[in-house]
Amino acid sequence: MAIELTDDLLALERKAWAEQQDGALTVESAHAVQAAITAHAEATGQNRYAVEAALKAAVRHG
Numbered sequence: 001m002a003i004e005l006t007d008d009l010l011a012l013e014r015k016a017w018a019e020q021q022d023g024a025l026t027v028e029s030a031h032a033v034q035a036a037i038t039a040h041a042e043a044t045g046q047n048r049y050a051v052e053a054a055l056k057a058a059v060r061h062g
Contacts, residue, residue: 003046003054012036013059 041048
């Protein structure tokens with residue numbers, strides 16, 4: 001089953017990844033991404049770790 005990612009989830013991860021690349025990732029940004037991943041996984045019945053892996057792959061290697 002393919003993992004479906006929302007535009008909001010992708011935007012949060014892109015922001016956090018850009019901050020990480022600049023050495024400026026904040027706890028708030030990291031927490032926002034993790035909370036959104038968990039909420040998305042619960043809402044869609046998907047494995048939380050699979051959602052995170054798919055999100056990182058889409059943003060970092062897309």
